[in-house]
Each structure stands twice: as structure tokens, then as C-alpha cells.
Amino acid sequence: MASENNRYQSILDAALELFLKQGYANTSIAQIRSKSGATTGSIYHFFKGKPDIAVALWDQAVAGWTRETRNTPQSPSAEDTIKASVNGLLRWGSANPDLFRLFEELKVKAQSEEDFAPIKQQMEKVHMQGEALYATWQVLGAVKPISWSVASALIVGPAYTLLSTERVVSDKDREFLVNMAWEAVKK
Amino acid sequence: MASENNRYQSILDAALELFLKQGYANTSIAQIRSKSGATTGSIYHFFKGKPDIAVALWDQAVAGWTRETRNTPQSPSAEDTIKASVNGLLRWGSANPDLFRLFEELKVKAQSEEDFAPIKQQMEKVHMQGEALYATWQVLGAVKPISWSVASALIVGPAYTLLSTERVVSDKDREFLVNMAWEAVKK
């Protein structure tokens, strides 16, 4: 796999490095070409264009993230699950501020540009998974009877906003927000 | 003023209309030129470039918003002020989803691109004004003794996140989030 996908992966690695450093919009294919060592032809052999590279990176990141969270023991309780998700978000965002910023940029683009549709679909899929989970907690009477859209906004909104402005969140603030997230939706 | 700034304003009007419809990144100066009726020369007489147009629009919007909020009677209590701000954000965002999206796009750009520095400064200024206000409430014992960064994330984070995903928020959800915002920071 490594030998076959060498070029493919080297393009993605170079693109990610550049996107993290200077953002997606300010990165040109020419830069990706020179940094990766690949040629224009190779790049267009593997990818339809610049947006397609961003989508591939998003998919890889999501895949890696999914693999990680699958290894963590399934917490059946709503409280543990919600706290763990906010905790994870704040830890991850604090550890990877550039990646968080890139995700913000791509998220905004995904809302309006057709080329980023796969990212939008991924986000909707994750949203629906959370929705199903929240529905079960609601049946159990563990959480407030509100829509998942509102609930998830209460749960991750503060963490997301804080990361967006501060980029790095202290342990103390993280613990505080984790508890507040649960307080906001528990019944 | 209207006669002097006719061209200036017509350029901004055309730019705003285009930015709202197709986003900042997907709008070219050529489009602004043809829509406004102005010529390239005029545009570059008034503005340094495309980012400068966005900055001017941001300033005009902030100026209008400041004028409006100044007319509202000063609510001395922390509860009224915080509830009013969340209420206003959700009302405004729901009424102007395209404008909210544009602000999101510009906000992200402001964090990394030098040309948008004035927007970044404006945001920091607003943040500091809130900080001062929160400090007085803290002295009065009305709100939790937490940093303004965390407090503001708790207050507007959910509203912001919900607007970002849903674009339009129902009256019921709005009232709910307004109350939750106050609950999150009250002592």
C-alpha cells in the first residue's frame, strides 16, 4: 500500500502542510507540486482539482478520528459520552490549532461551494449519528427533551467558540466547559 | 453626502449584494465593476483592493449595528443585557442568514490574512468592551468568576453554532437559548 500510494500520499502530505501553514485559499497547486515533488500531471491523475485534495484530506482525518474513538471503551451513559466528546474536542483543538483553523475554513466553504459537497455530507452524517444517540438518552429520561440541533449547539457550541477565538484552552477551562456541557442538557 | 459618495456607495452596495449571493471568495472585482456601473479605475481610487472592500462593508455594518444598539435603553442588569445580546444575535442571524454566512467567511479570513487586520481589530475591540462589562457584573456578584473568554463562549457559543448549522432559529428555540445563556453564567 505504501509503495502504490506513495505519490498519492506525498501529495496529500504536502497539501496538508501548506494548508495548515497558510490556509486552503492561499495555497496554490503549484506550491503543492513543488513541495510534494510530484508533477502537475500526477496531481491531476489522482485528484480532480484543488477542492478534491481538501476533501481527501478531510476524509483521511475523519477516518483517523473514527479509528481512535472506536478504540475508546463505549461509555453507555449519556453523561460520560457527552463529557468525553467535549473533552476530546477541546483537547484535540488545543493540540492542533492549525488543523482546527483549517477545518473551520473548509466547513465554511462546504456550506456554499458545490465542490466541497462530500464534506457537507460527512458533517450531516455525523450530525445524524449524534441525533440517534441523543434520542435513546431522551427515552431513558437522561437528557432534556429538546431537538438534537439545539442540544448539540449547547454541548459543543461553547467549546467550539472558545477554540475559535483562543486557539488553546487551559486544563482548568476545559474541565469547566466539560461539566457545563453536561449541565446544559441533563434533565 | 449622497452626491459625493454615490460611486463609493454604489460600489459597496454591489459588492455586498454579490458577496451575500456567492460569497467573498467567489466574487471578482470584474463582477463588482459591472454590477455597480463603476469602472476599475474608480474602484481602485476608493479601495486598495478586494479585501479593502470587505473591510469597508464590515465597518459599515458594525457602525449600523452600534447605532441601533445605542438607541435601545441601557439595561443595567447583567441578566437583561446578556439575554438581550443573545436574543439580538439569534434574531439578526435568522433574519439575515446570508449576512451571517458572509461574516463567518470574513471572520475566518481575518484570523490569518493580513489584509483583513482591521476586521480582526474590530473583533478584539468588541471583545474587550464585553470584558469590561463582565468585570463590573462580577464585582456585583451577579455572574460567575470566570474569564470573559469562557463566559462569552458560554453565552453566545450555542447561539452561534446553531445559526451556523441551521441558519434560521425558531422563536421557541431562541427563547430557550436566551434563558440557557443566562443560566450558564449567572452566579
Next chain:
DNA sequence: GTCTATAGTTAGATAGAC
């Protein structure tokens, strides 16, 4: 202050040989 005309640059993308 506003215009026309165009320079100068860079972008994304393609064609065809190997």
C-alpha cells in the same frame, strides 16, 4: 474623480510523450 485600456501575474487545468 472617473474613465478606457491594458499590463502583469498567477491560477487551475489539459495534451500527449514516455
Next chain:
DNA sequence: GTCTATCTAACTATAGAC
């Protein structure tokens, strides 16, 4: 699958007349 060479299009920005 990878390469070189090249294309077209689009952009921002400037120069100079009125």
C-alpha cells in the same frame, strides 16, 4: 503512473487621458 510543456482564463492592479 509519471512526466514536460503549454494553454486558456481569470485575476488584481496600473497608466494615462479626460
